[in-house]
Amino acid sequence: MAAARVHVLYVESAEDQRGIDGARVPGLHLRVPGLGPTLCGTCGSVADSWRGRLDNFQCTLRMCCAEGQLFRPCVSQVALISPRAALNYSLPELGAWMHASGRKRPNEALLIGAALREADPALPAVHDGVTYAELRPDPDAMWEWVSLWAQAVRDSAAGRVVPVLLDAKAPPLAPSAAAGALATAIGARARPISDLLFILGGPSGIPSRWQQPLLAAVGAPIRVALRGGLAHSAPALLELLLLHERHELLPLLLDREVLGPAQLKRWHKMEREVHHAWLRALGVHAQDSQPAARPSEALPGTRRRDPFEDLLQAHQAVVARMREDGPEATEAAAPAKTKRMRRT
Secondary structure (H helix, E strand, C coil): CCCCEEEEEEECCCCCCECCCCCECCCCCCCCCCCCCEECCCCCCEECCCHHHHHHHHHHHHHHEECCEEECCCEEEEEEEECCEEEEEEHHHHHHHHHHHCCCCCCHHHHHHHHHHHHCCCCCCCCCCEEEEECCCCHHHHHHHHHHHHHHHHHHCCCEEEEEEECCCCCECCCCCCCCHHHHHCCCCCCCEEEEEEEEEECCECCHHHHHHHHHHHCCCEEEECCCCCCCHHHHHHHHHHHHHCCCHHHHHHHHHHCCHHHHHHHHHHHHHHHHHHHHHHCCCCCCCCCCCCCCCCCCCCCCCCHHHHHHHHHHHHHHHHHHHHHHHHHHHCCCCCCCCCCC
16 A cells, blocks of 8 residues: 555644633633743743643654654644644645754754744744644634645545544554455455544543534544553654554554444454464464473484474465465364474
């Protein structure tokens, strides 16, 4: 499968902000002193980056960096949506500007500073690839922006766009050599996936009241979880990107599209059954193996057999039988016992 482009939508409630009267003022505030981060005019550093949880967002965005280059080639853009404001980072454009200006790595001052410069007309916007949109304090304004953003992704896509939503209650993604094989065999869609839309929440997650308008804006997503359970957005995004770069994510998503939850569970069980049958055919299954007596030393002038070579020969025999017999080989493999490997 060809690598699909990745678009990241970071959803931040930013409900930790309070006005001078003590009332909560949720949302991303880049133009209101005391409610958002500020840019130092002397050194260019960012103060109060925790406001609006932009500290967590910039850390998440930096997971898109790559060794030996500025950003991962597969990531097209990272967007932040929040009450009152939205940000969008086009990583190819930002990376080209950084390369031309001699910037080696995107740090907090660069990423948050670019947003502050875009938001304040009095400051020169020296960065390329970063856009800011101030939203009216109407809840619908967020989802109108997301809907337009998602539609632009679909309009530029060469194939299908698949939204992927992290959900701790969904089955975890477990890479497998057989991923995607059954889905393709029983009728996967012919049109390939060209773009992936990752949907992540900030430290507080995505509020339940936002679920319905969010999905109406981006379309029905594939819900997935990651091994290890609930994680912050930065390591979660990194795990998804690594799965994608290892060409393991698209086959897993294809299985989720075609197979129902019960079918997917049964398919994973079938994989485990084949694995156990293979181990039993080699005589090394943990439930069957018995400790063997240590063999005596080899006679002078003779060479002691390598037990791993015995195991390798047994494996090759099992594989040859499966290729020859086809689907019936799984039944034949389980009772076929080879001589147990002796310990040396």
